[in-house]
Every structure is written in structure tokens, then in C-alpha cells.
Amino acid sequence: MRSSSSWRCQLSRAMRLALRWCRRRRPQRGAPGARLLELWSYGALLLKSLYSNSLSDGDTLLDCAFEPVYWIVDNVTRWFGAVFVCLVVLLTTSVVVIVYLFVLPTIISTYPSYWVAWHLSCGHWLLVMVVFHYYKVTTTSPGHSPKDKIHIPSVSICKKCITPKPPRTHHCSICNTCVLKMDHHCPWVNNCVGHFNHRYFFCFCLYMTLGCFYCSMSSKTLFLEAYDAIEVSIYCRFYQTPGPTETFPETTAQKSIIFLWVLTSTVCVALGGLTLWHMIIISRGETSVERHINNKETRRLREKGKVFKNPYHHGPMNNWKLLLGVEKRSHWFTRVLLPSSHLPDGDGIMWDFSFARSDPMAI
Numbered sequence: 001m002r003s004s005s006s007w008r009c010q011l012s013r014a015m016r017l018a019l020r021w022c023r024r025r026r027p028q029r030g031a032p033g034a035r036l037l038e039l040w041s042y043g044a045l046l047l048k049s050l051y052s053n054s055l056s057d058g059d060t061l062l063d064c065a066f067e068p069v070y071w072i073v074d075n076v077t078r079w080f081g082a083v084f085v086c087l088v089v090l091l092t093t094s095v096v097v098i099v100y101l102f103v104l105p106t107i108i109s110t111y112p113s114y115w116v117a118w119h120l121s122c123g124h125w126l127l128v129m130v131v132f133h134y135y136k137v138t139t140t141s142p143g144h145s146p147k148d149k150i151h152i153p154s155v156s157i158c159k160k161c162i163t164p165k166p167p168r169t170h171h172c173s174i175c176n177t178c179v180l181k182m183d184h185h186c187p188w189v190n191n192c193v194g195h196f197n198h199r200y201f202f203c204f205c206l207y208m209t210l211g212c213f214y215c216s217m218s219s220k221t222l223f224l225e226a227y228d229a230i231e232v233s234i235y236c237r238f239y240q241t242p243g244p245t246e247t248f249p250e251t252t253a254q255k256s257i258i259f260l261w262v263l264t265s266t267v268c269v270a271l272g273g274l275t276l277w278h279m280i281i282i283s284r285g286e287t288s289v290e291r292h293i294n295n296k297e298t299r300r301l302r303e304k305g306k307v308f309k310n311p312y313h314h315g316p317m318n319n320w321k322l323l324l325g326v327e328k329r330s331h332w333f334t335r336v337l338l339p340s341s342h343l344p345d346g347d348g349i350m351w352d353f354s355f356a357r358s359d360p361m362a363i
Contacts, residue, residue: 136341145169
């Protein structure tokens with residue numbers, strides 16, 4: 001019994017000596033090292049409190065790191081929007097002038113009368129559709145969340161506008177406002193693409209692609225002839241041999257045709273890819289913003305063994321009818337193939353769901 005208590009006393013004494021040694025090894029409160037350690041700990045805690053919370057993750061930290069880049073892009077896009085619009089008008093006007101000066105005279109003088117009539121009809125129809133829809137998409141407001149109304153159906157509160165956000169509404173950092181059914185902000189039209197001008201934007205992309213394809217195919221023969229002539233001229237100039245004599249109007253026409261073909265072919269490929277992308281997401285009842293959100297939600301629910309269902313998908317054909325405002329068969333001609341300023345279906349605040357609330361869906 002005495003040996004057991006002696007063992008315990010020895011162990012307790014050893015622990016007290018160890019603690020006393022550790023206290024002596026720590027810097028005293030008034031020492032410079034302790035003061036620096038306290039300042040460092042406080043600074044680290046203060047810095048961590050600025051960005052760390054229960055919702056912090058890798059995406060949040062990445063957004064914070066790239067916030068200055070986002071600010072620069074937003075301000076550059078806002079100020080250069082008018083420059084981009086002027087560039088579109090200038091390039092489109094140059095294409096139209098070249099077609100009228102060099103392409104149409106060749107078509108009229110060499111093609112049969114029925115082909116001439118087709119070119120005149122198709123070319124001017126595409127020109128009217130491009131000009132009309134570009135004017136409408138740049139001047140039509142996409143629709144904004146009402147700030148003076150409080151009792152509206154909303155899914156959240158905008159952190160920047162501090163206003164209710166109806167379904168499918170997102171905040172545009174460039175326009176600094178919430179946009180109804182926002183698709184994206186397009187610098188080439190200097191406007192947001194939303195509920196009230198989505199149709200104008202898509203039709204402009206579609207008819208601009210068709211117009212560039214028409215100009216590229218119509219000027220293909222002239223482009224090959226102009227390219228061969230310029231190639232021969234460069235060859236003769238390089239080897240200092242006499243070449244064919246060409247006047248200034250002829251060389252100007254050749255360079256204009258090459259400029260026309262290269263520009264329209266490039267725009268046709270680039271804008272055609274964008275148009276195809278929008279055709280796919282329109283068939284699925286989505287916008288560009290919702291496409292990314294739905295993909296992320298689909299992956300999240302797949303990990304839980306669930307299936308995500310887009311509440312705004314009414315079937316491919318019905319989605320197209322809702323976007324284009326087609327209510328009867330004649331509207332395919334009067335509202336799609338001809339210029340039309342009809343309003344889209346709905347007000348952009350209330351939306352019809354394609355399923356009952358009892359269907360499985362992530363809320």
C-alpha cells in the first residue's frame with residue numbers, strides 16, 4: 001500500500017516539474033517575442049474572419065481572387081458596348097456596299113432572269129430581317145425586376161439590388177440591375193438579352209448567319225478570280241516580270257471582293273456556332289445562365305440517386321412556340337419570316353411549370 005502511494009506521488013511530482021519547465025520556456029507576457037506572437041495571431045484571425053465562414057469553399061475563394069478581373073471586364077464591356085455596336089454597323093454597311101457595287105452587277109449581267117429575281121428577293125429579305133432585328137435587340141429593354149412592388153412571386157432577394165428576384169431572374173453586373181429571364185449580356189448589341197428581346201437576339205443571329213452564308217456563296221466565283229489575279233500580280237512583282245495591266249478600279253474591286261468573302265465566311269462560321277448553341281438550349285427550355293445552373297444541379301442530384309427535371313421545359317416544339325410567339329400556323333409566316341414587333345408570352349415574372357408540384361424535383 002505504501003509502495004503504491006509512493007509511486008503515485010513520484011508521478012505527480014514529475015508532472016508538476018514538467019509543467020513548471022514548460023511555463024519557464026514560454027516567453028513572459030511583457031517580452032517582445034510574446035507581443036509579436038500575439039499580434040501575429042490576432043492578424044491571422046482577423047484576416048481569416050474576412051473570408052472564412054460556414055459557406056466558404058473553393059469556388060468562393062476563387063471568386064474573391066478574380067473579383068478585380070471581373071470588375072475590369074464589366075467596366076470595359078460597359079464602356080466599349082457603343083464601340084462594338086458602331087463596329088457591327090460599319091462592317092455590315094461595308095458588306096452591303098460591296099455587294100451592291102460588285103456582286104449584284106455581276107449577277108444581273110451573267111445569270112438568267114429567274115436567278116436574278118431570286119437573288120434580289122432573297123438578298124433584300126435577309127437584309128431587312130438583319131437590320132430590323134438588330135435595331136430591336138439594341139433598343140428593346142430585356143425587362144427588369146420591379147423595384148416598387150414588394151408582393152411579387154420571388155425565389156430569393158438580390159444581394160446587390162436588395163429587391164425580390166422572380167424566377168429565372170438574374171443580376172447583370174454590367175447593367176447593374178436584375179434582368180427577367182436573363183440569358184447573357186451581349187457587348188455586340190450593348191444590351192442584356194432577356195425576356196422581352198430574346199426573340200430579337202436569336203432572330204438576328206439566325207438571319208445574320210444566313211446573310212453571311214448567302215454573301216459568301218454568291219461571291220465565291222468572284223473571290224477565286226480576284227485571288228488568282230492578286231496572286232499573279234504579286235508573283236510578277238516579286239520576280240520583276242511584266243504582268244497584266246490593271247487599273248485602280250479593278251484592283252479595288254478585287255480587294256473588296258476578298259474582304260467581303262473572308263469577312264462573311266468568318267462571321268458565318270463563328271456566329272453559326274453561337275446560333276446552333278442557342279437553338280439547342282432553346283429546345284430544352286433553358287437560357288445560357290440556366291444551362292450552367294441546371295448542369296450543376298443535375299450532377300448534385302445524381303450523386304443522391306435523384307433526377308433533375310427542368311420546370312420550364314414544355315417540349316421542343318412548345319419551347320420554340322413560346323419564344324417566337326407562335327399561337328397559330330399563320331404566325332410562322334407573319335411573326336417569324338417577316339418583321340414583327342409582337343410581345344413575348346407572359347410578363348417575365350409569372351411562369352407556367354411543365355409538371356405538378358407532386359413530381360420529383362429539387363426545390
